[in-house]
Amino acid sequence: xxxxxxxxxxxxxxxxxxxxxxxxxxxxxxxxxxxxxxxxxxxxxxxxxxxxxxxxxxxxxxxxxxxxxxxxxxxxxxxxxxxxxxxxxxxxxxxxxxxxxxxxxxxxxxxxxxxxxxxxxxxxxxxxxxxxxxxxxxxxxxxxxxxxxxxxxxxxxxxxxxxxxxxxxxxxxxxxxxxxxxxxxxxxxxxxxxxxxxxxxxxxxxxxxxxxxxxxxxxxxxxxxxxxxxxxxxxxxxxxxxxxxxxxxxxxxxxxxxxxxxxxxxxxxxxxxxxxxxxxxxxxxxxxxxxxxxxxxxxxxxxxxxxxxxxxxxxxxxxxxxxxxxxxxxxxxxxxxxxxxxxxxxxxxxxxxxxxxxxxxxxxxxxxxxxxxxxxxxxxxx
Numbered sequence: 001x002x003x004x005x006x007x008x009x010x011x012x013x014x015x016x017x018x019x020x021x022x023x024x025x026x027x028x029x030x031x032x033x034x035x036x037x038x039x040x041x042x043x044x045x046x047x048x049x050x051x052x053x054x055x056x057x058x059x060x061x062x063x064x065x066x067x068x069x070x071x072x073x074x075x076x077x078x079x080x081x082x083x084x085x086x087x088x089x090x091x092x093x094x095x096x097x098x099x100x101x102x103x104x105x106x107x108x109x110x111x112x113x114x115x116x117x118x119x120x121x122x123x124x125x126x127x128x129x130x131x132x133x134x135x136x137x138x139x140x141x142x143x144x145x146x147x148x149x150x151x152x153x154x155x156x157x158x159x160x161x162x163x164x165x166x167x168x169x170x171x172x173x174x175x176x177x178x179x180x181x182x183x184x185x186x187x188x189x190x191x192x193x194x195x196x197x198x199x200x201x202x203x204x205x206x207x208x209x210x211x212x213x214x215x216x217x218x219x220x221x222x223x224x225x226x227x228x229x230x231x232x233x234x235x236x237x238x239x240x241x242x243x244x245x246x247x248x249x250x251x252x253x254x255x256x257x258x259x260x261x262x263x264x265x266x267x268x269x270x271x272x273x274x275x276x277x278x279x280x281x282x283x284x285x286x287x288x289x290x291x292x293x294x295x296x297x298x299x300x301x302x303x304x305x306x307x308x309x310x311x312x313x314x315x316x317x318x319x320x321x322x323x324x325x326x327x328x329x330x331x332x333x334x335x336x337x338x339x340x341x342x343x344x345x346x347x348x349x350x351x352x353x354x355x356x357x358x359x360x361x362x363x364x365x366x367x368x369x370x371x372x373x374x375x376x377x378x379x380x381x382x
Contacts, residue, residue, distance in 0.1 A: 002028070002062040002063050002076075002171055002172055002204065003025065003026065003027055003028045003062075003063055003064075003204075004025070004026040004049065004060065004061065004062060004172075004204075004206075005024075005025050005026075005059075005060070005061040005064070006022045006023055006024045006025070006045075006058070006059075006060060006061075007023060007058055007059045007060075007061065008021055008022075008023060008057065008058035008059070009021070009022040009023075009045075009048070009055055009057070009058035009059070009060060010022065010055075010056050010057045010058055011041065011044050011045075011048065011053070011055065011056050011228075012056045017228060018041045018044050018228050019041040019044060019045065019228040020227075020228045020229050021058075021229075022041075022045065022058070022228075022230060023230070024223055024230065024233060026204060026206060027204075027221075028204060029202055029203065029204055030204060030205075030220045030221060031195075031198050031205045031207065031218060031219055031220045031221075032204075032205065032206050032207070032219065032220070032221050032222075032223065033207045033208075033209060033214070033215040033218060033219035033221070033222045033223070034046070034206065034207070034208045034209075034223050034225060035209060035210070035212060035215040035219075035222050035223065035224050035225070035251075035252075036210065036224055036225035036226055036231075036251075037210055037226065037251070038210055039227075040225040040226050040227060040228060041225055041228040042208040042209075042210075042225060043176050043177075043208055045208075046079075046174050046176050046206060046208050048060060049075075049077065049172070049174060049206060050072055050075065050077050050079050050174055051067075051070055051071060051072035051074075051075050051077075052072065052079075054068075055068050062075065075172070076170050076171045076172060077170055077171070077172045077173070077174055078099075078165035078166065078168060078170040078172070078173050078174065079165065079174045079176070080161050080162055080165045080173070080174065080175040080176065080178045081161065081176055081178075082176050082177040082178060082180055082181070083181070084149070084157045084158060084160070084161045084181075085161065086149040086157060086160055086161060086164075087149075088148065088149050088150060089148070090148070091145065091146050091147065091148055092136070092141060092144045092145050092146070092147055092148070092149070092152070092160050093123070093132060093136070093145040093146065094123065095149070095160055095164055096132050096135060096136060096141075096145075096160065096163045096164050096167055097122075097123060097128055097129075097131075097132040097167065098164060099164060099167055099168045100122075100127075100128045100131060100132070100167060100168065101119060101122045101123065101128065103168070104122055104125075104128070105118070105122075106118075131167055132145075132167060133145075135163045135166050135167045136163060138163075138166075138200075139159045139162060139163050139166075139193070140159070141156070141159055141160060141163060144156060144160075154181055154182050154183070154186065155182055155186040155189065155190065158178060158179070158181075158182060158186075158190060159190075159193075161178070162178070162193075162194070162197070166197070166201070170203070171203060171204070172203065172204050172206070173203055173204065173205045173206070174206050175194070175205065175206070175207045175208065176208045177208055177209055177210070178190075178194075178207075179191065179209075179211075179214065180209075180210075180211075187214075191214060191217055191218055194207075194218065195217070195218050198218075207219070212251065212252050212253070212254070213254070215236065215252075216236045216240065216252070217236075219235075219236055220235070221233065221234065221235055222234065222235070222236060222239055224239065224247075224248055224251065224252070226247055226251075231244060231245060231247055231248050232244035232245070232248050239252055240252055240253060240294075242371075242380070243257065243292075243371070243380060244379065244380055245373065245377075245378040245379050245380060246259055246290060246292070246373050246378040247378060249292055249371070249373070249380075253294065253295075255295050255323060255346040255348065257292050257293065257294050257295075257371075258291075258292065258293050258294070258295060258298070258345045258346060259290050259291070259292050259373070260290070260291040260292075260328070260345065261288070261290060261291070261375075262288075262289050262290065262291040262372075263287065263288050263289065264287040264288075264289060269289075269291065269370075269372075271291065271308070271328070288375045289372045289373060289374065289375060289381065290372065290373040290374075290375055290378075291370060291372065292370070292371040292372070292373055292380075293365055293369055293370050293371070294369070295323065295346040295347050295348040296348045296349075297365055297366070297369040298345070298347045298363050298364070298365050299347075299363065299364045299365060300324060300347045300349060300353075300355075300361055300363065301361060301362050301363070301364055302360075302361060302362065303360040303361060303362055304362060305362055305364070306361075306362030306363045306364030307362070307363070307364050307365075308328055308329075308362055308363040308364070309328070309329040309360075309362050310326035310327060310328050310329065310345060310361060310362060310363045311326060311327060311329070311358060311359065311360050311361065312324055312325070312326055312355050312356065312357055312358060312359045312360075312361060313325050313326060313327050313344060313357060314344060314357070315355050315356070315357060317352065320350065320351070321348055321349065321350050321351070322348075322349050322350075322351070322352060322353040322355070323346055323347070323348050324346065324347045324348075324349070324353070324355055325344040325345070325346050325347075326344065326345050326346075326347065326361065326363065327344065327345070328345055328363075345363065347363065
């Protein structure tokens, strides 16, 4: 199984630079997720690994050997496309077995009459038939083997596409947003199936998605990209707890991290002149910063009980949890406090919480849960 290394890799299409500089290492056997918004270069990277797109500059190494010019077949990868890419005229059995048949094909098999006879014989060959049936059983497709894709549901088609990728027993699996066309229930089911599959086969998976829930629940490591630039590399916990910058802080998490303009004055953190927290470490005497805290780290209290007065503006009841959106104030309402132009600050609490829009409350937190970001470049302050 290959370990992949990207060394100063970039990709351009004409005058348009899709990937600026990409340096990363994909370890043998890990489940790596490329996460980012649409157009950030995730799928382009996946196509370069598979050999379907050329590398404009830099090197891609398979186990230390430069593989820029390798043909896709030599790389030993399996590619699961976003749109399934099943053959509509072929049965599920024939779709799954197709890679094995092509590996056994000879040049003269492409002749019109010979082609049909050769394909039929190869489908009956013991090793191909056995391998196809084994993978079909693994993904619970055995009852569907004689059906065609048009008669399958979206989830069943996705499992057929996965089975076709698995049947060759490749060393590397590439999955390009394979769950984006499924409904919410099927996405949850397929996330579990793909994760279980990774543990079962023990091979390297590189998975592309813009869905942070998929990334957080499936990945052993995540690479977050934006506009062709790597923003952060780390485990799901590292990225959630210690985002490298404000982009990562708001891209990962639902609701995202609360980001509020603040300032440092004489080793204290202030929000529009209001004392927010003493800082444990010495910092510049005067500096504009961004105050960041996760919604679940905020405590929702009664009026005057917390440091930040914040009347309720939004209540989202989600069953197991309740999300409250508040607007911060410079002082208590009875002291003629005014609302700050900071947008909504979200608080996530477990269970059912009876709150009404307009209700007075306040927010509090542990200073250790606060992250500070540089205003100019968005980077987290260490």
